[in-house]
Amino acid sequence: xxxxxxxxxxxxxxxxxxxxxxxxxxxxxxxxxxxxxxxxxxxxxxxxxxxxxxxxxxxxxxxxxxxxxxxxxxxxxxxxxxxxxxxxxxxxxxxxxxxxxxxxxxxxxxxxxxxxxxxxxxxxxxxxxxxxxxxxxxxxxxxxxxxxxxxxxxxxxxxxxxxxxxxxxxxxxx
Amino acid sequence: xxxxxxxxxxxxxxxxxxxxxxxxxxxxxxxxxxxxxxxxxxxxxxxxxxxxxxxxxxxxxxxxxxxxxxxxxxxxxxxxxxxxxxxxxxxxxxxxxxxxxxxxxxxxxxxxxxxxxxxxxxxxxxxxxxxxxxxxxxxxxxxxxxxxxxxxxxxxxxxxxxxxxxxxxxxxxx
Numbered sequence: 565x566x567x568x569x570x571x572x573x574x575x576x577x578x579x580x581x582x583x584x585x586x587x588x589x590x591x592x593x594x595x596x597x598x599x600x601x602x603x604x605x606x607x608x609x610x611x612x613x614x615x616x617x618x619x620x621x622x623x624x625x626x627x628x629x630x631x632x633x634x635x636x637x638x639x640x641x642x643x644x645x646x647x648x649x650x651x652x653x654x655x656x657x658x659x660x661x662x663x664x665x666x667x668x669x670x671x672x673x674x675x676x677x678x679x680x681x682x683x684x685x686x687x688x689x690x691x692x693x694x695x696x697x698x699x700x701x702x703x704x705x706x707x708x709x710x711x712x713x714x715x716x717x718x719x720x721x722x723x724x725x726x727x728x729x730x731x732x733x734x735x736x737x738x
Numbered sequence: 739x740x741x742x743x744x745x746x747x748x749x750x751x752x753x754x755x756x757x758x759x760x761x762x763x764x765x766x767x768x769x770x771x772x773x774x775x776x777x778x779x780x781x782x783x784x785x786x787x788x789x790x791x792x793x794x795x796x797x798x799x800x801x802x803x804x805x806x807x808x809x810x811x812x813x814x815x816x817x818x819x820x821x822x823x824x825x826x827x828x829x830x831x832x833x834x835x836x837x838x839x840x841x842x843x844x845x846x847x848x849x850x851x852x853x854x855x856x857x858x859x860x861x862x863x864x865x866x867x868x869x870x871x872x873x874x875x876x877x878x879x880x881x882x883x884x885x886x887x888x889x890x891x892x893x894x895x896x897x898x899x900x901x902x903x904x905x906x907x908x909x910x911x912x
Contacts, residue, residue, distance in 0.1 A: 569862070649862050655851050661835035677829050678858030685852040688743070688823050690864035690880065706864065 565647050568736070569681075569691035569707075570639065571698070572652040572664065574714040576672070577629040580605075586619050587612075600715040620657055627663035631671050634729035640674055642736055648675060649691060653701075655684035695732065699723060710735065739821050742910070743855075743865035743881075744813065745872070746826040746838065748888040750846070751803040754779075760793050761786075774889040794831055801837035805845050808903035814848055816910055822849060823865060827875075829858035869906065873897060884909070 573579040580597060587605060588595055591612065599608065606613045619625055642648055650672070654664055661682060668680055681689065686696070687704035694701060695710045699720055702709030710732075711723040726732050747753040754771060761779060762769055765786065774782060780790045793799055816822055824846070828838055835856060842854055855863065860870070861878035868875060869884045873894055876883030884906075885897040900906050 567862075649859075651862070654856070655839075655854050658836070658839050658851070661839070661856070662832070665829075665832050665835070676858070677832070679862075680829050680858060681862055682828070682835070682856040683852075684850070684854060685823075688741075688825070688853075688855055688864055690862055 565645075566693070567647040567649060567691040568642060568693045568695065569649045569651040569686075569689050571694070571696040571701070571712070572650060572668075573626075573629075574632075574697040574716075575695055575712045576632055576635045576639070576650070577626065577667065578632050579629060580715060582625075582629055583616075583619055587616060591615075597715050602716065602719040604716050621659050623659045624663055626657075626660045627667055629667065632729065634733075636671060638729040638733045639672065641733065643675065646736065647679070649679045649681055649689075650675065651681040651683060651686060651689050651691075651694070653684055653686065653698075654682035693736075695726070739819075740867070741821040741823060741865040742816060742867045742869065743823045743825040743860075743863050745868070745870040745875070745886070746824060746842075747800075747803075748806075748871040749869055749886045750806055750809045750813070750824070751800065751841065752806050753803060754889060756799075756803055757790075757793055761790060765789075771889050776890065776893045778890050795833050797833045798837055800831075800834045801841055803841065806903065808907075810845060812903040812907045813846060815907065817849065820910065821853070823853045823855055823863075824849065825855045825857060825860060825863050825865075825868070827858055827860065827872075828856035867910075869900070 583605060584595060606616045639648060650668060652664060654660055686701040692707045693710055694705050694707060695712050697712045697714035697717055699711060709723060711717060711725045713725060713727045726735060758769060780787045813822060824842060826838060828834055860875040866881045867884055868879050868881060869886050871886045871888035871891055873885060883897060885891060885899045887899060887901045900909060
């Protein structure tokens, strides 16, 4: 059985809208997702890099992120024909472990938690496919990287790209 | 550069003495490490399986485990010639994430935390070697499994075995 590794943030969990809403509220800004095309918020407002990071290091930040459209249904379908592992770079935000675990149990309770992986450098992941919004994880990945579209990566080329979970479904199940 | 994945409990962190001391104290027992040769405590006292587990699900249980002799020195040496990843089956005890992370930062702060992996099923680990006290993790591991001696595994045969960190050093660095 082939194995698919799937990233959480901006692939399963809708990270940007919450982050942006908190930032706009606290700094009286009106930055939109459109503004963030091709960049991260910390690159858009570099002088506030630390403040932008502070939201994410708050232990509950990841607990109530919205589920990205169709990810539950498609991952459920994928898990019937593939081994599915969730591989998130949680070591970048060590305060997030519990929230991320609970979020996965709440929204993806049909997956075995033995298939959850909290890591940093994803070159440790042995899988046939990796669906991720960060191309840096593909550099040393031995399988097929699949770039899931997120605002920050829209200008990156040279990767297999999927724009949403229906396209993931088409890629793997059609 | 070749990669070595290293388990935490009973390989780097001395799990059994603390667990046994708490159990002996609370249940008026005098079970020794010698008694646990070839078995886990939960197999030795099966009617107390839940109580035995409860110690480990306590969030701080893993925070103050002793460091296994010579592991710091040898892992430091290994990390000069190999990529070292710490791969622990933390998903079995999701309450342990923070304690395990802090323990690693305290005692193995010379390692990059991007090389820490909290997982369940270790078949997801891509490495050339896996040093672990549980043979079950070797079954689907594509590299060389190296069994680190722990009381529960002393009777297992058919594996490359190391009895202590000096033997790990001899295996990799001699």
